[in-house]
Each structure stands twice: as C-alpha cells, then as structure tokens.
Amino acid sequence: MKKIITMAITLVILQSIAFAQSYPGILVFSKTKGYRHASIEEGKKAIIQLGQLHHYTVDTTENAELFTESNLKKYAAIIFLSTTGDVLNDIQQSAFERYIQAGGGFVGIHAATDTEYDWAWYGKLVGAYFVSHPKVQEARFVIKDRKHPATRFLTDSVWMHTDELYNFKNVNPDIKVLITIDEASYQGGNNGNFHPFSWYHNFDGGRAFYTSMGHTKECWNDQKFLMHLNGGIVYAIGKHQKLDYRKAKTKLLE
Numbered sequence: 001m002k003k004i005i006t007m008a009i010t011l012v013i014l015q016s017i018a019f020a021q022s023y024p025g026i027l028v029f030s031k032t033k034g035y036r037h038a039s040i041e042e043g044k045k046a047i048i049q050l051g052q053l054h055h056y057t058v059d060t061t062e063n064a065e066l067f068t069e070s071n072l073k074k075y076a077a078i079i080f081l082s083t084t085g086d087v088l089n090d091i092q093q094s095a096f097e098r099y100i101q102a103g104g105g106f107v108g109i110h111a112a113t114d115t116e117y118d119w120a121w122y123g124k125l126v127g128a129y130f131v132s133h134p135k136v137q138e139a140r141f142v143i144k145d146r147k148h149p150a151t152r153f154l155t156d157s158v159w160m161h162t163d164e165l166y167n168f169k170n171v172n173p174d175i176k177v178l179i180t181i182d183e184a185s186y187q188g189g190n191n192g193n194f195h196p197f198s199w200y201h202n203f204d205g206g207r208a209f210y211t212s213m214g215h216t217k218e219c220w221n222d223q224k225f226l227m228h229l230n231g232g233i234v235y236a237i238g239k240h241q242k243l244d245y246r247k248a249k250t251k252l253l254e
Contacts, residue, residue, distance in 0.1 A: 024056045024076035024240040026107075026233065031062040033085025037111060042220040043081050050230050056237060067092035069099070069252060073243050077105030077207075077236040080112035080126075082214065087115060091253045097121055098248035100206035105236030108210040109229070113166065125203050127175045127210050128168040128196070134188020136216060138162040141197060142180045148200060150209065150231030151178050159224070164215035167191055175199040179211075198228070200235055205247050209236050 028047055030040050044060045051058040056076070067088055072078065072095060088096065093116075100106060106125060114130040116122040123129055141159040143151055165181060167190045179198040183189030198211040209232035219225050 030081040037082040046220040072099040079107040082111040094253040097250040101248040102243040110214040128171040140182040140185035
C-alpha cells in the first residue's frame with residue numbers, strides 16, 4: 001500500500017510539472033537606472049498571481065545578463081515593468097531585437113517609456129517616450145477599441161482612473177490606440193486632443209502592448225487595471241508558436 005501511495009504522489013508531481021511546462025512563460029524585467037517606482041514589487045507579485053490564474057508561468061529578474069538568445073527563447077513574452085534609463089548594453093539589445101524579430105512578444109508597463117532613449121528601435125517598439133507628468137490625479141480615459149483583449153471586458157466607453165499621467169513624445173504613428181486620456185478632465189496634460197495612454201501593434205516580426213497605467217501601489221490591487229494588463233499579456237503571448245530565429249535580421253553581438 002505504501003508503495004502504491006508513493007507511486008501516486010510521484011505521478012501527481014510529474015503531471016503538475018508537465019502541465020506547468022505546457023504553459024507559456026513570460027519574463028518580467030524591472031531593472032532601473034533612473035527613478036525607481038515604489039510599486040515595482042507589488043507589480044511583480046500581481047503579475048505572478050495573474051499567471052497562476054490565467055495559465056502562464058512568470059519569472060522575474062533585474063539581471064540584464066539574462067538577455068541572451070538562449071535564455072530569451074524560453075519565453076513567449078517579455079515584460080518591461082517600470083524600467084528606467086539605459087538598462088541593456090549593445091549585446092543584450094541585439095539579443096532582444098532578434099527575439100522580437102523571431103516572433104516574440106513585448107509588454108511595456110508605465111515607465112517602460114522612460115527607458116533606452118538612445119535606442120531608436122526600442123522607442124518604436126514601446127511606441128513613445130515619456131517626457132513629463134503632472135501630480136497623480138484622477139482623469140477620464142476614453143476607450144477607443146473594445147475588440148482587443150485588454151479592453152474587451154470594459155462595458156463603458158469611459159474609465160475614470162487615478163494614476164501618474166504621462167505626457168509623451170516621439171509617438172510611433174503605427175501604434176493601434178486602445179485608450180486615450182481626456183486632457184480636459186485633469187491638469188497638466190500637454191499632448192493635446194490626441195493623447196494615447198494604451199496601445200498595441202505588430203512590430204518587426206513580434207507583438208507589442210503598452211499601458212501607461214501602473215504607477216501607484218493601489219493600481220496593483222485594482223481588478224479593472226489587472227484585467228486590462230492581463231489582456232495585454234495574452235495579446236503579447238499570442239498563439240505561443242515556437243520562435244523562428246531564421247526571421248531575425250539583427251546581427252547577434254557577442
């Protein structure tokens with residue numbers, strides 16, 4: 001009987017491992033070389049919980065040395081969680097470019113647009129660069145596209161939300177805007193009538209999603225925000241097809 005119980009426990013463990021291995025994996029990268037958001041730790045915990053609920057595995061790191069071709073190819077999507085400044089060197093940048101070109105996914109959260117200002121390819125991938133922000137306050141967000149997983153759950157065309165409200169420069173004209181912010185609803189906006197706040201697009205062979213929400217710790221307990229973010233992660237993961245590095249154009253630096 002003891003042998004049978006042991007075999008049963010072993011079988012359950014092996015089945016659990018097999019199920020986990022069948023889930024797509026994502027890597028959450030939160031290295032900062034500039035301002036560091038106090039909400040990063042809450043963000044990591046929340047994304048891990050999202051993965052448990054929605055069946056993707058989550059690794060977290062602030063080690064840029066993990067940006068190698070052999071390591072990145074393990075993941076269906078890479079998340080830049082409020083990264084700031086120059087976080088990858090030239091070798092790591094080339095590995096990340098090749099990952100996207102091979103069909104990988106990218107999710108940028110909040111300060112991901114305050115990152116790598118001298119890397120033009122990244123600026124186009126993330127979709128814009130941060131330029132300034134007013135104080136944290138509530139604003140009126142307008143839903144422009146309800147067909148995307150990141151907005152499909154929203155029943156109203158307006159979302160009142162409190163956050164740090166980024167102003168942007170160098171907005172990529174090819175992004176597909178999901179949510180804009182109404183500058184008449186708060187103080188300190190300087191993008192005018194067209195102020196995108198969340199978007200997605202196909203880029204250089206891969207998929208990219210960005211949301212500027214996520215500054216405050218409170219955001220990471222906001223179920224509406226978490227549903228929005230999870231939809232973006234699901235989009236970035238895609239159909240979880242195997243990466244095809246034959247499509248990568250960037251030379252791998254060593």
